[in-house]
Amino acid sequence: MRNDEPSVLRQLARLSTIGVSLVAATAIGLAIGYGLDRVLGTRPWLTLMFTLFGIAAGFLNLFRDVGMLGRGRR
Amino acid sequence: MTPLVNLADLALAAPEIVITVTGLLVLLLDVAVRGRNRGWLGGVSVVGVTVALGLVLRQTAGPARSLAFSGLHVVDNYANFFKVVFLLSTIIVILLSARTLQEQGMAVGEFNALLLFATLGTMLMASAVDLLSLFVGLETMAVSTYALCGFLKGDQRCNEGALKYLLMGVFSTGVVLYGMVLLYGFAGSTNLEAIARAIGMGTFSNPALLMAMVLLAAGFGFKIAAVPFHMYLPDMYEGAPTPVVAFMAGAAELAGLAVLVRVFLWALPGLQADWSLLFWVLAVLTMTIGNLVAIAQANIKRMLAYSTIAHMGYLLIGPVVGSQLGVAAVLFYSLVYACMTIGAFGMVILLARGTVPGDQIDDFTGLAQRSPLAAAIMLLFLLSLTGIPPTAGFVGKFYLFAAAVDAGYIWLVLIAVINSAISLFYYMRVVMVMYMRDLPPQGIALSRSPALYLALFLAAAVTLLLGIFPGPVLEFAKASAAGIAG
Numbered sequence: 001m002r003n004d005e006p007s008v009l010r011q012l013a014r015l016s017t018i019g020v021s022l023v024a025a026t027a028i029g030l031a032i033g034y035g036l037d038r039v040l041g042t043r044p045w046l047t048l049m050f051t052l053f054g055i056a057a058g059f060l061n062l063f064r065d066v067g068m069l070g071r072g073r074r
Numbered sequence: 075m076t077p078l079v080n081l082a083d084l085a086l087a088a089p090e091i092v093i094t095v096t097g098l099l100v101l102l103l104d105v106a107v108r109g110r111n112r113g114w115l116g117g118v119s120v121v122g123v124t125v126a127l128g129l130v131l132r133q134t135a136g137p138a139r140s141l142a143f144s145g146l147h148v149v150d151n152y153a154n155f156f157k158v159v160f161l162l163s164t165i166i167v168i169l170l171s172a173r174t175l176q177e178q179g180m181a182v183g184e185f186n187a188l189l190l191f192a193t194l195g196t197m198l199m200a201s202a203v204d205l206l207s208l209f210v211g212l213e214t215m216a217v218s219t220y221a222l223c224g225f226l227k228g229d230q231r232c233n234e235g236a237l238k239y240l241l242m243g244v245f246s247t248g249v250v251l252y253g254m255v256l257l258y259g260f261a262g263s264t265n266l267e268a269i270a271r272a273i274g275m276g277t278f279s280n281p282a283l284l285m286a287m288v289l290l291a292a293g294f295g296f297k298i299a300a301v302p303f304h305m306y307l308p309d310m311y312e313g314a315p316t317p318v319v320a321f322m323a324g325a326a327e328l329a330g331l332a333v334l335v336r337v338f339l340w341a342l343p344g345l346q347a348d349w350s351l352l353f354w355v356l357a358v359l360t361m362t363i364g365n366l367v368a369i370a371q372a373n374i375k376r377m378l379a380y381s382t383i384a385h386m387g388y389l390l391i392g393p394v395v396g397s398q399l400g401v402a403a404v405l406f407y408s409l410v411y412a413c414m415t416i417g418a419f420g421m422v423i424l425l426a427r428g429t430v431p432g433d434q435i436d437d438f439t440g441l442a443q444r445s446p447l448a449a450a451i452m453l454l455f456l457l458s459l460t461g462i463p464p465t466a467g468f469v470g471k472f473y474l475f476a477a478a479v480d481a482g483y484i485w486l487v488l489i490a491v492i493n494s495a496i497s498l499f500y501y502m503r504v505v506m507v508m509y510m511r512d513l514p515p516q517g518i519a520l521s522r523s524p525a526l527y528l529a530l531f532l533a534a535a536v537t538l539l540l541g542i543f544p545g546p547v548l549e550f551a552k553a554s555a556a557g558i559a560g
Contacts, residue, residue, distance in 0.1 A: 018241075018245075022245060030285075044281075044284050044348065045351065047281075047284065048284060048287075048288055048348060048351070048352055049352075049355065051285070051288045052288055052291065052292055052352065052355075052356075053302070055249060055288070055289070055292040055303075056292070056302035056303060059242065059245065059246075059296070059302070059303055059305065060302070060305060062241060062242065062245060063238065063242065063305045063306065
């Protein structure tokens with residue numbers, strides 16, 4: 001096995017975090033938006049926006065992970 | 075007891091049934107008939123899609139709204155208008171693909187069958203009035219397009235793009251499903267109108283409902299590649315076979331828009347103030363980032379990918395406005411956009427030779443000297459994409475912006491107009507390369523395929539005709555939007 005090729009277990013471990021990171025990013029976005037809404041009294045605008053951005057951030061994480069997978073294969 | 079399926083239901087779903095049967099027939103014929111030349115399977119597909127198009131056009135004269143399959147499937151002119159767009163796109167894409175399939179040695183039968191099943195999915199989405207039928211349509215379309223995007227099995231770029239699309243698609247489906255589950259939990263029904271009744275007015279503060287709304291917006295946002303859910307699109311467009319990309323841009327993404335408009339206007343009218351703001355932000359982000367990043371692209375398929383993103387931003391103005399005028403403008407612009415963008419991808423196919431993709435902007439260098447007609451047709455598509463008269467793109471944008479001004483969204487229109495000016499820069503760069511640079515010494519080889527010429531002619535004819543004489547189609551779009559938004 002070449003050195004720059006990660007082992008199957010390592011790749012699996014890395015890929016298994018995709019689901020968690022998607023949900024975690026969404027939850028963080030929701031929490032930030034909810035918190036800011038409470039502080040600023042702008043309910044529900046910031047909750048909506050930050051949840052959306054949280055989901056987007058989760059997708060971005062996913063995209064990066066997949067990009068990494070692609071490079072591993074090449 | 076009423077029978078599960080009756081003949082009246084089947085008659086309403088006749089266009090979908092024709093597409094399904096054609097798809098299965100193509101698969102069967104592919105196995106049953108011997109011989110190396112499989113081009114005629116494309117002909118069978120075109121005939122099937124044309125018959126379905128005829129059936130849809132006949133339904134437009136029928137009753138304003140008919141429900142089938144226990145209220146899961148609706149036939150109204152909103153759905154019919156989108157089905158006309160999807161079927162027209164499919165016909166043009168099948169014609170475009172004939173040469174590519176032959177040159178790259180792709181399996182013609184499988185390709186056409188998958189394309190037909192994807193079209194079936196888009197049609198089911200347009201007709202869905204229930205979260206369940208919506209999901210079935212969405213997945214029928216998505217699974218077929220996952221396979222289509224990875225159709226060049228030996229190509230690394232193609233595989234990578236398809237894998238990204240698959241993973242992002244699966245996760246976004248999860249997001250949509252989660253939104254649907256919350257809606258069902260709230261309303262106790264999967265029917266869109268029953269959900270609207272359950273929500274009623276004055277429940278703005280229910281956090282589960284707001285969460286459902288955001289999840290649905292994010293999930294559908296992925297399907298139409300709205301920023302910030304657009305990351306997969308350029309890679310997928312670059313890697314996937316060009317005819318597939320044309321289909322994605324001209325049908326699959328518009329199907330996402332069709333369900334987005336219907337779900338939000340029908341199921342969540344009580345929350346219009348909230349989602350209108352949400353889409354305002356998405357529209358501005360999508361058109362601005364799409365246009366700005368497109369400037370930097372050297373690969374024309376990537377450039378057109380960002381141009382698709384930008385156009386989805388313009389189209390999102392429709393749901394922001396949410397009026398009958400806004401929905402009518404979305405319908406009209408969808409038709410126009412499908413034809414002009416598929417036409418532009420068709421020009422990329424025209425320049426491809428053998429295994430050389432011909433997808434760099436520089437590949438268009440001196441095209442006007444090689445073939446003035448080809449350059450003129452590309453110019454027509456680019457002018458239309460920019461929104462310059464007398465093309466259909468101008469009329470479409472005009473009505474979209476007029477609907478927004480009518481509803482008081484002045485800032486949104488201002489940003490959209492500035493974006494149109496930005497888009498002029500990268501579209502005109504292709505024009506500059508075609509007309510102002512000399513033909514390279516090795517020349518440009520153009521594909522010789524009658525089907526491809528016919529497809530380009532069809533797309534160009536619609537783009538020009540709707541620009542000069544948009545009246546009847548606009549009136550039809552307005553009448554079709556009446557059932558969706560009051």
